[in-house]
Amino acid sequence: MRSTLKFAVPLAVAALALGACGTKGGETPAPGGTGGAAQAACDLKIGMFGALTGPNANLGIYIQNGVNLALDDYNKKHPNCKVTLENYDSQGLPDQAPALAKKAIDDKKVVGIVGPAFSGESKAADPAFNEAGLVTITPSATATKLSTNGWKTFFRALGNDDTQGPAAAKYIKETVKSTKTFVIDDASEYGKGLADIVRKDLGAQVVGNDTIQQKQTDFSASVTKVVSSGADTLFFGGYSPEAAPLIKQLRDAGWKGTFVVADGVKDQSYIDNAKDAAEGTIITCPCVPPDVAPDFQAAYKAKYNEDPNTYSGEGYDSATILLEGIAAGKDRESMLDFVKSYDKKGVTKQLKFDDKGESADIKVFAYKVEGGKIVGIGEIK
Amino acid sequence: MQYLLDNFFSFTITGLTIGAVYALVALGYTLVYGVLRLINFAHSEVFMFGTFAALWVVMLLGGKGGGSVGQVIFWVAMMFVAAMAMSGLIAVLLERVAYRPLRKRNAPPLIALISAIGASFVLAELMGLRSRVASWVGLDDNLRDYVRNSRNNAGMPTIIQPQPIFTIGGYHVTNVDILVIVGAIAIMVVLDQFVKRSRLGRGIRAVAMDPESAALMGVNRDRVIQVTFLVGGVMAGAAAVFYMLKIGITRYDAGFILGVKAFTAAVLGGIGNLRGALLGGFVLGLAENYGSALVGTQWKDVVAFVLLVLILLFRPTGLLGESLGKARA
Incomplete structure (x- = not known):
């Protein structure tokens, strides 16, 4: 008996240690720079704030890859004055965001943040960034309300749900030619906001609504509702961990309509998990x-062996803006004005922000799942 | 209300399907509670390991949609073998490592409860960090498909294409629905008979009724407890297969919510009572679905737990309310 305990205790301790190092380390590659080679005024950092582990990690890692690429470019040009990347892995959870924001603010070497990546965590963390005067450029949070809080440090390098939602509704109406649309959201800041815009824009053609919970896996009640409503199209506002089992169970129940989702589902894991059921999904x-x-x-493919996602x-553009600020000798305080007056062409669009921090140049694109891949099918105009 | 009535059979059948999974997992809680008076909170992880075993064996055998009938039967059979073996093994290990040492020292029940919760976290995180575990033993290249994205969803190909078999009240009952419901009931009948008739089953009942007298009558208590955990684990393995056939997607924390639900089902039916677990599972599955239909899907847990509280207010021992030791077994 004693020997069992002797065996069991170290095992339990080892298992705990394993858990601990897992949550701290994250599954992220080391940042592009060498790190630690501190020189005076040359050891500035930018932060990457988003889900790098957890169920939504892919969306964070796609951004991080872009950021790392921008860093590589910068550090190649400035070999004597490298910038390093500090990762703030929120797992996409709003309740973890404020503590991470404080950590970033307390690190005086951090002069700007790429992120927070999701809308919920942005809402939780951005007030602190605003107070501290630390610039954040989000490459992915699309909830419309974020720019209406008067946060002077908030910048968004993409369109918001006020552009994405109507575009999705337009696509459903004009291209899918749906007459009966069912709308489901996941009650998240992002999913519900988007779904509500689609509901409003589609008006009377919405034949039913439902709200699911994040982490839910059994959608049989929602499936029954969709099937019995006779809907030809389903719009889902939410993320891929729920979208995959939802469409799988709908297809299993024999529903043949068009599944329309937004950017939160544009992630290879959606197809990996939903398999054949994902075919034909409009994103x-x-x-x-x-x-x-x-x-x-080409540069992305050379480094990561896959197409940019x-x-x-x-992410690349957001990081580039911050890095150019560093090259121009800006610190945390003066970075704000630098970003405000920035106006250059990036890889995605003309990078310029209006007085609310929204991108001045916005486009929404439609994608489709075909043969196990997400392929672009053109801009929604 | 009209809406629920119009789609009554659809909500009923799908509710029974998920209820069958709850019921099978609930058996594990009920069995262990019956003999040890202990809530094995790590049982949810026993189930979760079963889902992964089922998934991995399908990946290993190259299972995919559109296989011939023989192939599909072989794949499903192998899923059962793998998931039951894995879940049974984890359950037995759990007993050896987390509970037996405490029992030997006469630790109070509260300590065992903490140990159960700790074991649950350790098991869930081990699965969530499996890519790291694999890289320590140097197998990450060989096992890449099995361990990558270890904190993400892992999906299984649909090996049984759901086909409507017959239609009842406008709902097409599929082969998967039938397999899950009938299979779960069949497994539970076998278990019921095992506990009622076999020598080991008698031992389980004897220990549940009065551990000390049972020991005096020559029942090996440790052995009985081990068998109880094994049987509970095997049931969770079967539940895992049905879950993967119906839902098809699992994750390292997939056990948590399902475990809470199954525990609820066990209490609802009367914890310590095998038939109560079955009834509790089905009632809970139905309550969730009817609740979703009446007041919206986001309320389904609220409805289910309000029902639990109401039933316990009027029947504090659960619906069937007898313990494993009593004659009904």
């Missing part, structure tokens, strides 16, 4: 398809 996204910027696409380009 709207204010993100630019990779072939719009062939140079960026959702918001990789926006």
Whole structure:
């Protein structure tokens, strides 16, 4: 008996240690720079704030890849004065965001943040960034309300749901030619906001509504509602961990309509998990398809051995703005004015912000799942 | 209300399907509670490991949609073998590592409860960090498909294409629905008979009724407890297969919510009572679906738990309310 305990205790301790190092380390590659080579005034950092582990990690990692690419470019040009990347892995959870924001603010070397990546965590963390005067450029958070809080440090390098939502509704009406649309949201800041816009724009053709919970896996009640409503199209406002089982169970129940989702589902894991059921899914996204910027696409492919994915380009652009600020000798305080007056062409679009921090140049694209891949099918005009 | 009535059979059948999974997992809680008076909170992780075993064996055998009938039967059979073996093994290990040492020292029940919760976290995180575990033992290249994105959803190909078999009240009952419901009931009948008739089953009942007298009568208590955990684990393995056939997607934390639901089902039916677990599972599955239909899907957990509280107010021992030791077994 004693021997069992002797065996069990170290095992339990080892298992705990394993858990601990897992949550801290994250599954992220080391940043592009060498790190630690501190020189006076040359050891500035930019932050990457988003889900790098957890169920939504892919969306964070696609952005991080773009950011790392921008860093590589910068550090190649400035070999004597490298910038390093500090990762703030929120797992996309709003309740973790404020503590991470404080960590970033307390690190005086951090002069700007790419992120927070999701809308919920942005809402939780951005007030602190605003108070501290630390610039954030989000490459992916699309909830409209974010720019209406008077946060002077908030910048958004893409369109918001006020552009994405109507574009999705337009696509459903004009291209899918749906007459009976069912709308489901996941009650999140992002999903509900988007779904509500689609509901409003589609008006009377919405034949039913439902709200699911994040982390839910059994959607049988929602499936029954969709099937019995006779809907020819389903719009889902939410993320891929729920979208995959939802469409799988709908297809299993024999529903043949068109599944329309937004950028939160534009993630390879959606197809990996939903498999054949994902075929034909329409995904709207204010993100630019990779072939719009062939140079960026080639550089990305050379480094990561795959095409740029959702918001990789926006991540690259956001980081580039901050890095140019560093090159121009800006610190945390003066970075704000630098970003405000920035006006250059990036890989995704003309990078320029209006007085609310919104991108001045916005496009929404439609994508489709075909043969197990997400392919661009053109801009929604 | 009219809406629920119009789609009554659809909500009923799908509710029974998920209820069958709850019921099978609930058996594990109920069995262990019956003999040890302990809530094995790590049982949800026993189920979760079963879902992964089922997924991995399908990946290993190259299972995919559109296989011939023989192939599909072989794949499903292998899913059962793998998931039951994995879940049974984890359950037995759990007993050896997390509970037996405490029992030997006469630790109070509260300590065992903490140990159960700790074991649950350890098991869930081990699965969530499996890519790292694989890289420590140097197998990450060989096992890439099995361990990558270890904190994300992992999906299984649809090996049984759902086909409507017959239609009832406008709902097409599929082969998967029938397989899950009938399969779960069949497994539970076998278990019921095992506990009622076999020598080991008698031992389980004897220990549940009075551990000390049972020991005096020559029942090996440790062995009985081990068998109880094994049987509970095997049931969770079967539940895992049905879950993967119906839902098809799992994750390292997939056990948590389902475990809470299954525990609820066990309490609802009367914890310690095998038939109560079955009834509790089905009632909970139906309550969730009817609740979703009446007041919206986001309220389904609220409806289910309000029902639990109401039933316990009037029947504090649950619907069937007898313990494993009593004659009904």
